[in-house]
Amino acid sequence: xxxxxxxxxxxxxxxxxxxxxxxxxxxxxxxxxxxxxxxxxxxxxxxxxxxxxxxxxxxxxxxxxxxxxxxxxxxxxxxxxxxxxxxxxxxxxxxxxxxxxxxxxxxxxxxxxxxxxxxxxxxxxxxxxxxxxxxxxxxxxxxxxxxxxxxxxxxxxxxxxxxxxxxxxxxxxxxxxxxxxxxxxxxxxxxxxxxxxxxxxxxxxxxxxxxxxxxxxxxxxxxxxxxxxxxxxxxxxxxxxxxxxxxxxxxxxxxxxxxxxxxxxxxxxxxxxxxxxxxxxxxxxxxxxxxxxxxxxx
Amino acid sequence: xxxxxxxxxxxxxxxxxxxxxxxxxxxxxxxxxxxxxxxxxxxxxxxxxxxxxxxxxxxxxxxxxxxxxxxxxxxxxxxxxxxxxxxxxxxxxxxxxxxxxxxxxxxxxxxxxxxxxxxxxxxxxxxxxxxxxxxxxxxxxxxxxxxxxxxxxxxxxxxxxxxxxxxxxxxxxxxxxxxxxxxxxxxxxxxxxxxxxxxxxxxxxxxxxxxxxxxxxxxxxxxxxxxxxxxxxxxxxxxxxxxxxxxxxxxxxxxxxxxxxxxxxxxxxxxxxxxxxxxxxxxxxxxxxxxxxxxxxxxxxxxxxxxxxxxxxxxxxxxxxxxxxxxxxxxxxxxxxxxxxxxxxxxxxxxxxxxxxxxxxxxxxxxxxxxxxxxxxxxxxxxxxxxxxxxxxxxxxxxxxxxxxxxxxxxxxxxxxxxxxxxxxxxxxxxxxxxxxxxxxxxxxxxxxxxxx
Numbered sequence: 001x002x003x004x005x006x007x008x009x010x011x012x013x014x015x016x017x018x019x020x021x022x023x024x025x026x027x028x029x030x031x032x033x034x035x036x037x038x039x040x041x042x043x044x045x046x047x048x049x050x051x052x053x054x055x056x057x058x059x060x061x062x063x064x065x066x067x068x069x070x071x072x073x074x075x076x077x078x079x080x081x082x083x084x085x086x087x088x089x090x091x092x093x094x095x096x097x098x099x100x101x102x103x104x105x106x107x108x109x110x111x112x113x114x115x116x117x118x119x120x121x122x123x124x125x126x127x128x129x130x131x132x133x134x135x136x137x138x139x140x141x142x143x144x145x146x147x148x149x150x151x152x153x154x155x156x157x158x159x160x161x162x163x164x165x166x167x168x169x170x171x172x173x174x175x176x177x178x179x180x181x182x183x184x185x186x187x188x189x190x191x192x193x194x195x196x197x198x199x200x201x202x203x204x205x206x207x208x209x210x211x212x213x214x215x216x217x218x219x220x221x222x223x224x225x226x227x228x229x230x231x232x233x234x235x236x237x238x239x240x241x242x243x244x245x246x247x248x249x250x251x252x253x254x255x256x257x258x259x260x261x262x263x264x265x266x267x268x269x270x271x272x273x274x275x276x277x278x279x280x281x282x283x284x285x286x287x288x289x290x291x292x293x294x295x296x297x298x
Numbered sequence: 299x300x301x302x303x304x305x306x307x308x309x310x311x312x313x314x315x316x317x318x319x320x321x322x323x324x325x326x327x328x329x330x331x332x333x334x335x336x337x338x339x340x341x342x343x344x345x346x347x348x349x350x351x352x353x354x355x356x357x358x359x360x361x362x363x364x365x366x367x368x369x370x371x372x373x374x375x376x377x378x379x380x381x382x383x384x385x386x387x388x389x390x391x392x393x394x395x396x397x398x399x400x401x402x403x404x405x406x407x408x409x410x411x412x413x414x415x416x417x418x419x420x421x422x423x424x425x426x427x428x429x430x431x432x433x434x435x436x437x438x439x440x441x442x443x444x445x446x447x448x449x450x451x452x453x454x455x456x457x458x459x460x461x462x463x464x465x466x467x468x469x470x471x472x473x474x475x476x477x478x479x480x481x482x483x484x485x486x487x488x489x490x491x492x493x494x495x496x497x498x499x500x501x502x503x504x505x506x507x508x509x510x511x512x513x514x515x516x517x518x519x520x521x522x523x524x525x526x527x528x529x530x531x532x533x534x535x536x537x538x539x540x541x542x543x544x545x546x547x548x549x550x551x552x553x554x555x556x557x558x559x560x561x562x563x564x565x566x567x568x569x570x571x572x573x574x575x576x577x578x579x580x581x582x583x584x585x586x587x588x589x590x591x592x593x594x595x596x597x598x599x600x601x602x603x604x605x606x607x608x609x610x611x612x613x614x615x616x617x618x619x620x621x622x623x624x625x626x627x628x629x630x631x632x633x634x635x636x637x638x639x640x641x642x643x644x645x646x647x648x649x650x651x652x653x654x655x656x657x658x659x660x661x662x663x664x665x666x667x668x669x670x671x672x673x674x675x676x677x678x679x680x681x682x683x684x685x686x687x688x689x690x691x692x693x694x695x696x697x698x699x700x701x702x703x704x705x706x707x708x709x710x711x712x713x714x715x716x717x718x719x720x721x722x723x724x725x726x727x728x729x730x731x732x733x734x735x736x737x738x739x740x741x742x743x744x745x746x747x748x749x750x751x
Contacts, residue, residue, distance in 0.1 A: 043574075084566070087420050108574045110419060114565040116406065117356055121700060128698045135690040143683060189633060192695060192703050196710070199691030200644075203684035210683070238654035241600070242684070245650065246643030248596060249589035253639050257585035258578035260348065261636045268640070 001229025007285030014282045017274075018166055021173020028176040033185030034111065036125070038118035040085045041111045044097055045077040047104040053078070059096050065089060071183070077108065084112045125191045132195045136202055137161065143206045146213075150224055151291050156213075159286045160205045163278040167201040168194055171270040175263070184263045193267040200246070200268075201275025204239050205283045211235045212287070225288045236280050243276035306731035309724055313614035320620045341624040344391075345414075346631035346705060349579050351572035352414040353422045354701075357562040359407040363464055364560060370398070373407055375470045375559045380411060380426060389413050409562060410701075419569050431558045432469030433515040434500075435462035436507050462513045462520070465503055470559030471496025475550045478536065486546035488537040488553070497533030505529040516549075518561075582635035589639050590616070593646055601653050603744035607728045608649040608721075615645050615720040619713060628712070634705030641713020647684060648721035652677040656745070666745055670729050674722070681718065688714050 003010060034041055053070060060068045060080065068082040080093060090110065098105050140160050144153045172194065178184040211231040221227040250272060253265040323341040347354050364372050373396045384392045393412040416422045438461055473496070476489040492500050503512060504526045514522040514537055522537045541549070593612065597605035619638065623630065630638075656673030660666065692711030695703050 086564075087423060091420065106571060106573070107417070107569070108571040109569060111568040112566055113568075114356075116358070117566045120406070124698050124700065128694060128703075131694045131698065132691050135694055136687060139687055139690055188700060188702055189706075192633070192706055195691055195695060196640075196688075199688045202687045206683050206687075207680050210679070234658070238650055241650045241654070242647040245593050245596065245646045246640060248592040249585075249639050249643040252589035252592060253585045253636055255585075256581060256588050257636065257639070258581040258632045260578060260632045264633070264636060 001226075001232055003232055003281060004225050004229040004285060004288055007288055010281040011285055011289070014166055014278065017173075018169050021169050021176075024173045024176045028180035030172075030176055031179045031183070031185045033187040034081070034084075034113050034118070035187040036118050036122045038084050038113050038115035040080075040082050040090070040113070041109070042080040042082070042085075042090070042093055042097075043073065043077060043108040043110070044080075044094070044105045045074065045108055047076075047106065049103070050076050050078070051099065051103060056097060059099075060093065063089075063092060063096060065093075084114050121188065125188065128195065129191065132198055136164070136198050140202065140206070144209070150294065151287060155290055156209050156287070159283050159290070160202065160209065162286065163205055163283040164198060164202055166278050166282060167271055167275040168197055170274045171197060171267045174270050175267055178263060178266070189261065189264040190267065193264050193271065196268060197271030197275065200272060201278070204243065204276055204279035208232065208235050208239065208279050208284060209287075212284070224291045228284050228288050232280060232284055239276055239279055243272050247272050302727060303731045306727050309614070309727060310610070313610075313617055313724075316621050317613070317617035320617055320624065323624060341627070343620075343624060344627040344629045345575070345579070346629045346634065346701070347412055347414060347568070347575075348570050348631050348702075349575045349582075349635075350414050351417055351570050351575040352412065353416045353419055354568040354570075355411040355413070355419075355422065355426070355564060356566045357409040357411065357426075358565045359409055360561045360563070361407050365466075369407065370396075372470055372559045373398075373409070376409060376562070379558055380409060383426060384411065384413065389416055408565070415572075417569050417571055419567050423564060423567070431516070431518065431561055432472065432553065433518075434465050434467040434503065435513045435515055435520075436465055436503060437461065437510045438463045462511075462515075465499070467492075467496060467499040467503060468559055469553070471499060472553060473533075475553035477546055477550045480538070485538065486541045486543045488541070488546055488549050490535045490537065490553075492533040492535070494533075497531070500533060500535065501529055501531045578632045582632060582639075586635065586639050586642070589642055593642060597646060597649070601650075603732065604649075604653045604656070604725075604729060607725055607732070608646055608653070610728065611649070611720055611724040612642070612645055614724055615717050616642070618720060619716050622712060622716070623709075628708055629701075629705065630709070631702060631705035633702050634709045637706040637709035638713060641710055641717060644685075644688065644710075644714055645717030645721060648677075648681045648718060649725055651680045651684070652721070652725065655680075660742070660745065666741060667730070669745075670726075674726055678722070681722065685714050685718055 050072070053072060056078065057070050060070060060082075065085070066083045068080065070078050070080050073079045078097070080097070082093070085093065090112070094105075094107060095101070097103075137157075140157045144157045144160075146153065175184060175186075175190065179186070208231060211234060212228055215221070215227050215231050215234075216224075221230050247269055250265050250269040254262060254269060257265060319341075325342065359373060359376055361369050361372065377394050377396050381392070381394045384394060391414055393410075395410045395412075397408040397410055399407045411426065413422050471492050473491045473493045476491070478487045478489045479485065480487055507526050508528060510526060511523050512526055513520045514524075514535075524536075524538075537549075590612070594609045597608045597612075599605070601608065619641070622628065623638075628634070652673055655677040656669050659669035659673045659676075664672065689711060692707045692714065695707035696711060
């Protein structure tokens with residue numbers, strides 16, 4: 001099996017991508033959205049003509065509402081980001097944007113989140129992350145509860161977790177990139193996407209590992225790496241096919257779906273892709289590598 | 299064999315029936331919607347605020363003055379009051395929910411108010427804010443510190459708020475308010491009637507404060523400061539606050555629609571314009587249809603005859619899940635639609651796993667019907683494993699989620715569960731009912747997949 005033969009190349013690709021993602025995370029950083037830090041977002045669309053951004057910006061600055069930013073959206077609209085607003089401040093911003101109702105506009109959406117709600121959401125997100133991770137680890141432990149030779153069970157589990165981290169880190173890395181260049185922000189959907197990737201991509205690895213252990217038990221091939229190769233051969237088509245169907249719908253969500261779920265769908269697509277990649281090109285080669293190290297030690 | 303085929307036909311008919319229900323109950327699809335039966339009319343999709351447009355308000359309830367054992371009681375009372383208030387204004391299907399201040403949400407009692415169709419936040423918050431907060435306060439002990447300020451004109455001002463201390467008695471113990479007129483002066487008054495607990499509390503307060511002032515506060519300001527002459531055990535009180543008849547009448551109306559048992563403050567607000575929601579719905583439906591077509595195309599091209607069966611069972615799955623969305627009902631949000639769309643991809647996973655196994659069994663020399671039945675039983679473990687991790691994630695997200703996350707977790711989780719059922723049972727019944735095509739070359743070609751012959 002060529003994947004096992006060239007395992008070091010594939011493992012290197014994965015390592016390179018993970019390292020790149022981590023670098024991107026540190027260089028670009030994650031922009032936290034108002035969901036978590038609190039603040040307000042006002043989206044308006046002008047009916048006839050959109051005033052110049054610079055004019056509106058200076059007019060908004062003059063309101064003294066703290067840091068405030070305005071960016072164009074669509075052909076006729078703007079999004080104003082500010083601290084969380086009360087009724088009076090909100091009305092004031094709308095008045096400023098419409099230049100005392102001289103420029104007709106429609107408020108498409110308004111979202112103001114107080115700092116305490118943001119804190120609560122952050123707390124909830126952290127708890128959800130911890131619980132989902134625990135749930136998945138328990139699930140992995142359960143899936144690999146039977147002892148097997150020559151590589152012991154917990155090593156399968158560990159490798160499954162390593163490849164899972166790989167599947168989540170790469171989309172997050174991509175997101176920091178999108179965050180830097182397209183202004184995507186970390187919101188609740190970002191967290192949901194990361195957690196859903198955990199749930200979706202772990203199964204591929206487990207199914208392939210199950211195949212390997214089934215083949216080991218039945219002594220299908222002589223050596224360990226041949227068995228792994230054979231198992232990969234038997235399962236890679238189905239692995240790719242099952243992910244492919246999900247990626248198909250995700251892509252249609254990226255290109256045709258609502259704007260609010262666009263980045264969410266992009267993250268999931270990337271996560272699904274690398275989830276499948278890691279189950280075939282990372283997890284199984286790592287397993288062979290671990291077995292080789294074990295042999296050398298003896 | 300005949301039995302299996304009959305079963306297949308029955309399932310197909312049931313599927314069509316369910317799909318027909320979805321079609322008939324959707325005003326945009328059914329031209330004769332207006333004339334159709336009420337059964338269909340009562341089951342539209344329930345759209346979340348981000349799709350229908352409307353306001354989403356989060357209030358913090360200040361329960362610091364409520365004894366800890368009664369927090370949930372007064373929160374329930376608060377919800378009922380706000381619900382009545384919102385209903386008075388004729389909003390369709392408002393949702394007023396309590397969010398308990400447990401460990402997860404950080405200890406604050408919150409009230410979430412969803413107002414579909416109301417896109418004017420100012421108006422919405424005004425609607426809720428108008429609710430009066432009625433409090434009864436007693437004189438502070440004499441030795442309590444008081445601050446007096448002397449203003450420019452040499453007038454001494456004593457801060458009223460420090461003169462009085464709160465009591466447990468509040469608007470939540472009010473049974474009803476009535477408009478009364480003083481028999482001598484014809485001055486309008488507001489009569490208050492307390493419920494049982496309120497009566498007891500009021501009796502206690504009046505007993506302990508004979509000769510002193512009991513101040514009645516409305517919305518944080520004293521409106522009446524009568525001196526208690528004797529203990530009042532009848533549970534009735536009067537507010538005579540120099541009202542005009544109209545003012546008194548309004549106050550009675552407001553008090554009867556419910557006085558707030560605890561003070562609330564607005565924490566966050568969200569409004570989504572109707573056009574934005576409409577666009578999101580259109581985009582979601584479009585993405586779902588295109589996604590479905592992609593999958594159908596892939597399944598038929600790659601898996602041939604089993605692929606067609608998988609598409610049929612996917613259609614039945616869609617009909618079932620949409621019906622569940624309508625009947626439960628599930629509130630659909632943009633994220634929820636995304637969850638549903640992803641579930642389309644996951645739903646065929648089980649089929650793919652089964653078909654791949656069947657193919658393997660065929661390669662190892664089994665005849666088609668044997669391959670189908672062993673393929674099914676062997677694929678079960680993979681199907682269970684690959685779905686359980688998604689279900690774990692969905693369940694945890696649902697428990698801890700905000701409405702947004704909940705919408706996604708619910709549609710995804712339901713999708714995974716229902717699709718397991720539909721893929722395994724429906725596909726199995728259909729696949730085993732088409733074995734009449736025999737073992738010929740054509741049959742084996744139809745049951746193969748991919749680029750193999």
